[in-house]
Amino acid sequence: MGVAAAIEYDAELMLRVKEGDGASFGILLEKYRGPVIHFLYRMVQDSGVSEELAQEVFLRVYRSRSSYEPTAKFTTWLFRIATHLALNWLRDAKHEKSQDRLDDDPEGGGTRDVADRRPSVEQSLLDAVKLEEVRRAVAGLPEKQRAAVLMHKYEEMEYVQIAKVLACSESAVKSLLFRAYETLRVRLAHLG
Amino acid sequence: MRCPIETRENAELLLDYCARKLDPEKAGVLERHIATCPACREFRDAQKLLWDSLDQWDAQPVSPDFDRRLQRRIEQEEQRQGWWRRLLSPLLTRPAVPLTATACLVLAAGFILQNPGGNVQPVADSAVVREVEQVERTLDDIEMLRQFDLVARAEESKRPI
Incomplete structure (x- = not known):
């Protein structure tokens, strides 16, 4: 009931944005700024790029306000835009060999990322190494599997919603997740 | 089980x-x-x-100026649209005009796309790049006109008879 009310509220806010209410856009931005940036950061693993992509996501939401129709959950629409932009960026970055930075020596291009995501300087070296392993393992997943895991694990989205975002069936999402978690369990088994 | x-x-x-x-x-x-x-x-x-x-993979802190940057981009976009709206407002009062203008632009874009070489000699890559940019701009203009047409029609329908 609470979830349904929240869904209606988001759609209601977006309909108000459609009517020209900027304050409602501000409420949606406040609510979803963090989740969208965090999702994009875990997808592209670059803080600067994730914020740029998030700006584009909200800009597109704002641009599309006049044609918005609440046919799906607002978050489904929002994450569909975010996923689309992230997958496009990853595809382009592949051509530019940006992905190589993930496999490079930490002294190389990836240094800034490693420093950026540390919550504090007091964090132990062991935790930093573990975190790096987790980051690499997730980055090593095929893009759709990665998106599915991030939406399932961190955004706590339902299978049906992830399916709508990724434009596939619910059973395909379950299959994606099963394979992704299987891969991650193997890659990160030594952390236990 | x-x-x-x-x-x-x-x-x-x-x-x-x-x-x-x-x-x-x-x-x-x-x-x-x-x-x-x-x-x-x-x-x-x-x-x-x-x-x-x-x-263990915590979320990233969001830059404090994120909202300000977004606001600036939205304002820039609205200013750009406002400029177009002012330029085209006399035309938008007559719904047939933007439709005609859109059709002309579509024809022009089609002509450019079908004759990529045109009269330009294939001597410099920069000329080709400029041409591609021009087509892209034309297509953007078509999209913008299409949107203005929708706005014009919406405004038309709101007017009391």
Whole structure:
């Protein structure tokens, strides 16, 4: 009931944005700024790029306000835009060999990322190494599997919603997740 | 109850259990099964370990100027649209005009696309790049005109008869 009310509220806010209410856009931005940036950061693993992509996501939401129709959950629409932009960026970055930075020596291009995501300087070296392993393992997943895991694990989205975002069936999402978690369990088994 | 890892469909139960998304009743049934099934126990332990590892990946702090940057971009876009609106406002009062203008632009774009070389000699790459940019701009203009047409029609329909 609470979830349904929240869904209606988001759609209601977006309909108000459609009517020209900027304050409602501000409420949606406040609510979803963090989740969208965090999702994009875990997808592209670059803080600067994730914020740029998030700006584009909200800009597109704002641009599309006049044609918005609440046919799906607002978050489904929002994450569909975010996923689309992230997958496009990853595809382009592949051509530019940006992905190589993930496999490079930490002294190389990836240094800034490693420093950026540390919550504090007091964090132990062991935790930093573990975190790096987790980051690499997730980055090593095929893009759709990665998106599915991030939406399932961190955004706590339902299978049906992830399916709508990724434009596939619910059973395909379950299959994606099963394979992704299987891969991650193997890659990160030594952390236990 | 079938062993959850025998089929992927049922493995979803274990994934949900480890994600603490399973309702208490189903969780109870699954726990009783896990107690007697070494394969499921292994699966659960590995998945819980993975879940804990993923939990270590904290969210990034958001830049304090994120909203300001977004606001600036929105304002820039609105200013650009406002400029176009002022330029085209005399035309928008007559709905047939933007439609005609759109049709002309479509024809012009089609002509350019069908004659990529045109009168330009293939001497410099920069000329080709400029041409492509021009087509892109034309297509952008068509899209903008289309949107203005929609706005004009909406405004027209709102007017009292």
